[in-house]
Amino acid sequence: MTVLPHQAAGAPDDYQDNGTALGRTPPHDLGAEKAALAAMMFSPEAVIDCQGAVREEDYLLPKHRILHSLMVERHGKGLPNAWPLLADELEQRGLLKEAGGSDYLTEVSMAFETGAVGWHYAEIVHRKGVLRRLTEAGVRITQAGFRGEGTVDELVAQAAAEISTVAEGASSSDDHDFVLPAEALADALDYIEQARHRKGISGLATGYVDFDELTQGLQPGQLIVIAGRPGMGKSTVAMDIARNCAIKQGVPGAFISLEMPVRELMMRLISAEGGVALHHIRSGQMTTEDMAKMDKAIPKIYGAQLHINDCERTYTAIQAKLRRLKAKHPDIGVIVIDYLQLMKLGGHRPESRQQEVSEISSSLKLLAKELQVPIIALAQLNRGPEMRTDKKPAVSDLRESGAIEQDADIVILLHRDDAYEAESPRAGEVDLIVGKHRNGPTATITVASQLHYSRFVDMAQT
Known part of the structure; x- marks a missing residue:
C-alpha cells in the first residue's frame, strides 16, 4: 500500500x-x-x-x-x-x-x-x-x-x-477573504436606507444630547476612552452614561470599578439619580426633602440591570467575567472600566509598564469587537495640560501609552476651567473634548457640572 x-x-x-x-x-x-x-x-x-x-x-x-x-x-x-x-x-x-x-x-x-x-x-x-x-x-x-x-x-x-x-x-x-462591491453593496445600501428613515441616533444614547448628535451614539464594537487629569470627573461621566443606559433606557450594562468600592458607587448613583447632595448622603444629615427624593430614586436604581464588579484587577480575570456575563445576558449594551491604568495584564509579565498598558488597550478593543458591545475605558492623562497656559488637554497627553489613542475609536478629554481657577467665568462648565472620532468629526461639547450631585447634565437642563 x-x-x-x-x-x-x-x-x-x-x-x-x-x-x-x-x-x-x-x-x-x-x-x-x-x-x-x-x-x-x-x-x-x-x-x-x-x-x-x-x-x-x-x-x-x-x-x-x-x-x-x-x-x-x-x-x-x-x-x-x-x-x-x-x-x-x-x-x-x-x-x-x-x-x-x-x-x-x-x-x-x-x-x-x-x-x-x-x-x-x-x-x-x-x-x-x-x-x-x-x-x-x-x-x-x-x-x-x-x-x-x-x-x-x-x-x-x-x-x-x-x-x-x-x-x-x-x-x-x-x-475571511476579500469581497467585491457586488457582494458588500447591498448591506451598505440597507444601512443607508434605514438611516434615511431613522428617527434619532443609530447607537446607544449617552444622555448628552450634543455628544449623541455628533457621534450618533455608542456603537457595538467601539472602544471609547474617557481621559482626564485626577479630579476632572472621569468616573462621573462614566456613571452618567451607565446610569442613562440602565435606568433611563432599560439597557443592561456592566461597570468594572478598579478604584471605588460598590458602596461608593451606590451612593453616587443615589445622589445623581435622586438629586441629593453627595455630602449629605455620606454624612447622613439629610433633610426631609432629601429623603423624599431618595425614596423616589431608589426603586429605579433597584430595578436597574447595571452589573457592578469592584473585585478584579487583571485584564484576564475581567475578560473572563465579561464573557460569562455576555453569555448569561446577551442584551448587555455597554461596559465601563474605571480605569485603564489601574489594570494589570495577568498571565505573562511584559517588559515594561508601557508595553503592558499597550497590550491591555489593544485587548480591550478586540474584546469590544468580540462581544459586539461598546466598551468605555477611563484613562489618566499625564501632567502635560498643567504645563500649558490654558490647561487644555490633548490626546498626546494620554499617560503611559500612545497605543491607547491608536486603539480607541473615540477619545473624550475632560477639561474644567474651575478646577484650576475657582473664580473662572466658566465655573460650572465642563468641556468634553472629542479629540479623536474614527468615524466622524471632532468637536468640543460643553455640559454643566453638578458635582455636588455626582453628575453632569446638558446645559439646557440647568
Missing part, C-alpha cells in the same frame, strides 16, 4: 517533549508539513496559498518553521525558493544546521508531488497545529488546577485566557 506524504504518521526522531504532551506525541503530520514546504520550493503560487492557510507555529518542528519563514521572506523579495538557493542562504545566516542541513532540504524537496495543491497540505498542517495548541492549553489548565495557586476566579480567568489564545489562532487568514 502506497503511503502519501500527508498520511505519514509516527513521532519524529528529533521531536523534544516540552512537558505539555505528558509523554505522548502531540497532534502532527510531518508528511503534510514536508509536502507543503516542498510545494513552496517549486511554486511561487504555493507560497501565496500556504502563507494564507498556515501559520509558522503550526509546524511541529522548528526546522520546518525556519524553512517556511525563509521562503515567505524570499518570495516577498521576488526570489526563487529552489532548495539549493535556500541551503546557500541558510548557510550564510548560520542557520543551515538548525534547518536540518543540505541533505534534509533535499529530502523535503522530494516530498513534492506533481500537480499537488500546496494549500491542501497547509490546511492539514494548520489543523494539526490548532489541535496541538489546544492539547497543550488543556495540559497547562490541568496542571494549574492541580497546583491550585491563586483564587478560583484567577484560575478560571487563566483557563479562559489559554482557550482564548487558541481560539484566536484557530482560523487561518484565508477564512
Whole structure:
C-alpha cells in the first residue's frame, strides 16, 4: 500500500517533549508539513496559498518553521525558493544546521508531488497545529488546577485566557477573504436606507444630547476612552452614561470599578439619580426633602440591570467575567472600566509598564469587537495640560501609552476651567473634548457640572 506524504504518521526522531504532551506525541503530520514546504520550493503560487492557510507555529518542528519563514521572506523579495538557493542562504545566516542541513532540504524537496495543491497540505498542517495548541492549553489548565495557586476566579480567568489564545489562532487568514462591491453593496445600501428613515441616533444614547448628535451614539464594537487629569470627573461621566443606559433606557450594562468600592458607587448613583447632595448622603444629615427624593430614586436604581464588579484587577480575570456575563445576558449594551491604568495584564509579565498598558488597550478593543458591545475605558492623562497656559488637554497627553489613542475609536478629554481657577467665568462648565472620532468629526461639547450631585447634565437642563 502506497503511503502519501500527508498520511505519514509516527513521532519524529528529533521531536523534544516540552512537558505539555505528558509523554505522548502531540497532534502532527510531518508528511503534510514536508509536502507543503516542498510545494513552496517549486511554486511561487504555493507560497501565496500556504502563507494564507498556515501559520509558522503550526509546524511541529522548528526546522520546518525556519524553512517556511525563509521562503515567505524570499518570495516577498521576488526570489526563487529552489532548495539549493535556500541551503546557500541558510548557510550564510548560520542557520543551515538548525534547518536540518543540505541533505534534509533535499529530502523535503522530494516530498513534492506533481500537480499537488500546496494549500491542501497547509490546511492539514494548520489543523494539526490548532489541535496541538489546544492539547497543550488543556495540559497547562490541568496542571494549574492541580497546583491550585491563586483564587478560583484567577484560575478560571487563566483557563479562559489559554482557550482564548487558541481560539484566536484557530482560523487561518484565508477564512475571511476579500469581497467585491457586488457582494458588500447591498448591506451598505440597507444601512443607508434605514438611516434615511431613522428617527434619532443609530447607537446607544449617552444622555448628552450634543455628544449623541455628533457621534450618533455608542456603537457595538467601539472602544471609547474617557481621559482626564485626577479630579476632572472621569468616573462621573462614566456613571452618567451607565446610569442613562440602565435606568433611563432599560439597557443592561456592566461597570468594572478598579478604584471605588460598590458602596461608593451606590451612593453616587443615589445622589445623581435622586438629586441629593453627595455630602449629605455620606454624612447622613439629610433633610426631609432629601429623603423624599431618595425614596423616589431608589426603586429605579433597584430595578436597574447595571452589573457592578469592584473585585478584579487583571485584564484576564475581567475578560473572563465579561464573557460569562455576555453569555448569561446577551442584551448587555455597554461596559465601563474605571480605569485603564489601574489594570494589570495577568498571565505573562511584559517588559515594561508601557508595553503592558499597550497590550491591555489593544485587548480591550478586540474584546469590544468580540462581544459586539461598546466598551468605555477611563484613562489618566499625564501632567502635560498643567504645563500649558490654558490647561487644555490633548490626546498626546494620554499617560503611559500612545497605543491607547491608536486603539480607541473615540477619545473624550475632560477639561474644567474651575478646577484650576475657582473664580473662572466658566465655573460650572465642563468641556468634553472629542479629540479623536474614527468615524466622524471632532468637536468640543460643553455640559454643566453638578458635582455636588455626582453628575453632569446638558446645559439646557440647568
